[in-house]
Amino acid sequence: MPRTAQLPEIPFIGTLQREAGPLSRQLAQAMRDAVARGELKPGEPLPSTRALAEALGVSRGTVVEAFDQLVAEGIFSAQHGAGTRVAAALDRSPASRQRERKTVKLPAKVKAFANIKKEFAALPPVPFAVSVPAGAAGPNEVWRKLGNRLRGGDAAPAGYSEPQGVLALREAIADYLRRSRSVHCEPHQVVITTGTQQGLFLSCQILMEDSDSVWVEDPAYRGITAILESIGFKDSIVHVPVDEEGIDVAAGIEMDAQARVAFVTPSHQFPLGMPLSMGRRKALLAWAEANQGWIVEDDYDSELRYAGHPFPALQGLAPERVIYLGTFSKILYPSLRLGYAVVPDALVDAYVGARILMDRYPPTADQYVLAAFIKEGHLDRHIRRVRGVHAERRAFVIETLERFIAPDLAWLQPSDQGMHLVLWLAEGLDDREVATLGREAGVALRPVSSMYGGSRRPSGLVLGFSGFEDKAIEDAARKLAEILKTLAD
Amino acid sequence: MPRTAQLPEIPFIGTLQREAGPLSRQLAQAMRDAVARGELKPGEPLPSTRALAEALGVSRGTVVEAFDQLVAEGIFSAQHGAGTRVAAALDRSPASRQRERKTVKLPAKVKAFANIKKEFAALPPVPFAVSVPAGAAGPNEVWRKLGNRLRGGDAAPAGYSEPQGVLALREAIADYLRRSRSVHCEPHQVVITTGTQQGLFLSCQILMEDSDSVWVEDPAYRGITAILESIGFKDSIVHVPVDEEGIDVAAGIEMDAQARVAFVTPSHQFPLGMPLSMGRRKALLAWAEANQGWIVEDDYDSELRYAGHPFPALQGLAPERVIYLGTFSKILYPSLRLGYAVVPDALVDAYVGARILMDRYPPTADQYVLAAFIKEGHLDRHIRRVRGVHAERRAFVIETLERFIAPDLAWLQPSDQGMHLVLWLAEGLDDREVATLGREAGVALRPVSSMYGGSRRPSGLVLGFSGFEDKAIEDAARKLAEILKTLAD
Numbered sequence: 006m007p008r009t010a011q012l013p014e015i016p017f018i019g020t021l022q023r024e025a026g027p028l029s030r031q032l033a034q035a036m037r038d039a040v041a042r043g044e045l046k047p048g049e050p051l052p053s054t055r056a057l058a059e060a061l062g063v064s065r066g067t068v069v070e071a072f073d074q075l076v077a078e079g080i081f082s083a084q085h086g087a088g089t090r091v092a093a094a095l096d097r098s099p100a101s102r103q104r105e106r107k108t109v110k111l112p113a114k115v116k117a118f119a120n121i122k123k124e125f126a127a128l129p130p131v132p133f134a135v136s137v138p139a140g141a142a143g144p145n146e147v148w149r150k151l152g153n154r155l156r157g158g159d160a161a162p163a164g165y166s167e168p169q170g171v172l173a174l175r176e177a178i179a180d181y182l183r184r185s186r187s188v189h190c191e192p193h194q195v196v197i198t199t200g201t202q203q204g205l206f207l208s209c210q211i212l213m214e215d216s217d218s219v220w221v222e223d224p225a226y227r228g229i230t231a232i233l234e235s236i237g238f239k240d241s242i243v244h245v246p247v248d249e250e251g252i253d254v255a256a257g258i259e260m261d262a263q264a265r266v267a268f269v270t271p272s273h274q275f276p277l278g279m280p281l282s283m284g285r286r287k288a289l290l291a292w293a294e295a296n297q298g299w300i301v302e303d304d305y306d307s308e309l310r311y312a313g314h315p316f317p318a319l320q321g322l323a324p325e326r327v328i329y330l331g332t333f334s335k336i337l338y339p340s341l342r343l344g345y346a347v348v349p350d351a352l353v354d355a356y357v358g359a360r361i362l363m364d365r366y367p368p369t370a371d372q373y374v375l376a377a378f379i380k381e382g383h384l385d386r387h388i389r390r391v392r393g394v395h396a397e398r399r400a401f402v403i404e405t406l407e408r409f410i411a412p413d414l415a416w417l418q419p420s421d422q423g424m425h426l427v428l429w430l431a432e433g434l435d436d437r438e439v440a441t442l443g444r445e446a447g448v449a450l451r452p453v454s455s456m457y458g459g460s461r462r463p464s465g466l467v468l469g470f471s472g473f474e475d476k477a478i479e480d481a482a483r484k485l486a487e488i489l490k491t492l493a494d
Numbered sequence: 495m496p497r498t499a500q501l502p503e504i505p506f507i508g509t510l511q512r513e514a515g516p517l518s519r520q521l522a523q524a525m526r527d528a529v530a531r532g533e534l535k536p537g538e539p540l541p542s543t544r545a546l547a548e549a550l551g552v553s554r555g556t557v558v559e560a561f562d563q564l565v566a567e568g569i570f571s572a573q574h575g576a577g578t579r580v581a582a583a584l585d586r587s588p589a590s591r592q593r594e595r596k597t598v599k600l601p602a603k604v605k606a607f608a609n610i611k612k613e614f615a616a617l618p619p620v621p622f623a624v625s626v627p628a629g630a631a632g633p634n635e636v637w638r639k640l641g642n643r644l645r646g647g648d649a650a651p652a653g654y655s656e657p658q659g660v661l662a663l664r665e666a667i668a669d670y671l672r673r674s675r676s677v678h679c680e681p682h683q684v685v686i687t688t689g690t691q692q693g694l695f696l697s698c699q700i701l702m703e704d705s706d707s708v709w710v711e712d713p714a715y716r717g718i719t720a721i722l723e724s725i726g727f728k729d730s731i732v733h734v735p736v737d738e739e740g741i742d743v744a745a746g747i748e749m750d751a752q753a754r755v756a757f758v759t760p761s762h763q764f765p766l767g768m769p770l771s772m773g774r775r776k777a778l779l780a781w782a783e784a785n786q787g788w789i790v791e792d793d794y795d796s797e798l799r800y801a802g803h804p805f806p807a808l809q810g811l812a813p814e815r816v817i818y819l820g821t822f823s824k825i826l827y828p829s830l831r832l833g834y835a836v837v838p839d840a841l842v843d844a845y846v847g848a849r850i851l852m853d854r855y856p857p858t859a860d861q862y863v864l865a866a867f868i869k870e871g872h873l874d875r876h877i878r879r880v881r882g883v884h885a886e887r888r889a890f891v892i893e894t895l896e897r898f899i900a901p902d903l904a905w906l907q908p909s910d911q912g913m914h915l916v917l918w919l920a921e922g923l924d925d926r927e928v929a930t931l932g933r934e935a936g937v938a939l940r941p942v943s944s945m946y947g948g949s950r951r952p953s954g955l956v957l958g959f960s961g962f963e964d965k966a967i968e969d970a971a972r973k974l975a976e977i978l979k980t981l982a983d
């Protein structure tokens with residue numbers, strides 16, 4: 006039976022428990038905490054070891070040992086003759102930490118990275134936030150069963166694993182991509198990533214020298230331009246305009262024919278949504294071949310096509326020039342953090358090496374679950390189902406927006422793929438202002454203008470349509486319509 | 495009933511199935527694949543649309559549509575009058591890919607990153623590989639049960655989540671670190687990482703300007719020096735010597751007092767194993783305060799202490815100057831890829847922002863499982879148990895090595911923590927040569943000399959002792975003894 010009861014408590018120390026290990030260590034920890042909490046103030050004198058030992062009902066040796074440890078740690082100071090005190094130097098009170106913090110000289114990059122956090126803060130899961138997974142459409146039950154089945158075996162927690170990703174998953178993905186996207190690949194070219202973002206980050210690390218310039222689409226996914234800015238390439242970014250055929254390759258060549266890398270979204274331009282035309286595809290590949298440049302193809306949502314046949318992946322036409330990136334965040338669960346890069350043979354080892362330095366290995370358990378999910382045909386079935394679900398939501402959002410919003414105030418950019426739409430705003434309507442008013446009204450909106458890097462910054466909104474109920478969509482559309490109307494008047 | 499049977503197969507196309515979607519699309523895909531597989535050769539003429547339509551028992555329109563698509567994609571070319579051929583430009587035969595690859599100009603970094611992959615290749619799980627999880631000691635059953643319990647709720651697959659990590663886990667970790675390591679932290683300072691490697695990578699991105707120099711221990715964990723080399727800081731690395739008290743702060747100040755960051759392993763120097771003495775701790779903190787420098791404390795294996803009390807974390811003495819890194823790879827499962835950084839308030843947002851650009855979010859499911867594992871007391875129990883298991887293995891390895899290896903050929907570096915030991919080799923014995931011979935004999939050895947960056951490169955081996963049976967350890971020790979003896983003679 007614990008003798009706790011018999012140990013008197015004194016305020017700043019709390020209870021010592023004989024069964025919880027060496028008392029001297031407990032006592033030292035308790036006093037450390039008291040100092041940390043500011044209950045023992047810097048310079049404050051401590052009771053004599055004898056008095057404290059009596060108060061605590063422990064041997065004096067125990068207290069001496071604890072005091073010595075804290076003196077050694079510089080938390081207490083023992084002045085000859087003057088007994089032991091809390092060290093004056095070591096002031097940990099909140100107020101002083103505040104002062105300290107003010108005087109700390111911060112690295113220049115701190116502000117930039119802190120702004121990234123702000124910019125990428127998720128919107129609340131209300132219309133029209135993008136990529137809210139269609140809850141009901143999720144294959145949760147199948148996924149859970151597969152997990153339970155495998156978690157005793159392959160997917161059991163284990164030691165260090167393949168930095169490139171487990172073979173079973175790389176095989177399943179290679180097979181899936183050959184079938185569904187005409188991607189030209191073998192499992193040894195597939196690098197499992199934590200999603201498109203990591204694929205982009207790795208590409209930036211590997212493909213570019215300090216002197217290189219790089220093409221990005223204008224507008225572009227902030228996930229790529231923000232990386233380039235953060236690694237010192239802000240002035241090396243060539244913002245190549247996008248028109249109804251996608252990225253304007255001729256314009257890019259005119260702006261900077263020597264660029265080393267082109268980051269593109271050929272199947273569904275992000276954010277505008279048009280596919281890259283075949284003419285442009287050929288021009289882009291010709292440019293890359295002639296220039297020994299690399300093309301990073303971000304194929305983030307090609308599974309979700311609602312009309313016509315998708316173009317096969319660019320990668321299939323030039324597997325030696327194209328790094329193909331995909332993710333399961335859109336079609337399955339963002340929380341999985343599983344995606345892939347299909348990399349030319351000559352670059353595979355470099356991608357694996359760079360990934361080792363970033364995070365060593367991808368977690369293994371869900372890789373096995375996903376591999377089984379694909380091989381057993383669940384993914385194909387799920388895609389067919391979820392495509393239907395999203396198509397229906399998409400139609401409803403389009404119909405609702407057109408019902409509530411006057412066509413002279415805003416109109417939709419044509420697109421037949423993905424989980425979002427772009428709503429262009431009439432002359433004079435500032436998309437950032439609309440987004441702010443939206444937030445206050447409980448409507449989640451992303452301004453398009455912030456995705457432009459060139460001189461042209463048209464005003465529009467990126468609207469997600471997945472995962473919301475009719476009523477929520479109608480309310481949001483009504484509020485958005487009011488906001489636009491008020492601003493226009 | 496499928497009419498497959500009535501569709502004759504022709505070699506390069508395979509079977510078309512009416513119930514499997516548009517025939518023109520199937521046909522185009524089949525021909526694409528045939529080209530990819532090299533069954534249709536570049537320049538090869540194709541049958542007329544009429545002949546092929548008859549052979550396949552489909553309408554001629556279907557074939558024309560498929561041909562048009564492939565011509566549009568540049569896979570086929572239609573010469574006026576000469577019918578349709580496989581495009582000559584598009585040569586995808588393995589031989590030609592080989593040729594192409596040879597002519598591809600590769601980025602300079604490719605070689606460096608590819609070498610990283612080689613250097614970090616895992617050793618086979620035989621003695622004396624490091625950090626092989628003690629299988630039997632793993633809490634697999636508890637872990638699985640927790641997972642099954644939570645996977646229907648919190649840990650169910652979901653949408654995008656907290657880039658900083660889920661609050662439940664950050665709370666559990668903050669509480670655990672305050673208790674066990676005297677780390678001074680609140681949940682809002684905890685950033686969930688995929689392990690120590692990501693914590694180091696983030697620190698390198700945030701804390702250093704291009705002009706800054708940085709202290710690393712000599713010898714040091716290659717995981718940090720390799721990052722610094724890969725991001726262009728090779729010449730900014732100050733290799734500060736380590737002696738029996740740990741990193742020699744005075745020497746560091748003499749070498750470069752202005753360094754911006756010091757990467758250290760105070761509780762158990764990697765790889766040598768001594769703790770940083772209290773005197774050195776104070777000197778290091780004083781240097782950091784005076785110099786407005788940052789200390790990155792890698793506390794990778796402090797849970798595994800076999801004698802005496804561990805020093806509390808350096809972070810507890812200067813929470814505003816120290817970035818504290820920890821991982822669950824050593825004490826739990828490497829395959830989880832879960833660790834943490836405890837970051838000064840002023841840097842939290844920057845760490846989160848930088849992590850967003852690397853991989854957006856950590857996977858969520860296992861974060862909830864781990865949070866419950868800690869909160870319900872399983873981690874503390876597991877640490878107590880696994881510590882005993884490792885201590886026993888450690889004692890056996892030490893005893894065995896001393897039994898087989900002559901003390902004039904090799905001797906152990908004293909250490910009372912962690913999952914590895916360092917065996918110093920006698921003058922004239924080259925540790926890289928020993929490691930190579932070891933590999934051939936089926937013994938996994940890491941040379942210490944490769945972890946040194948300064949002028950001194952003593953010869954020794956890093957030996958892991960966890961997760962191996964007596965017999966395997968004895969065999970490996972015997973082989974190692976023979977290798978050393980042969981080389982010494």
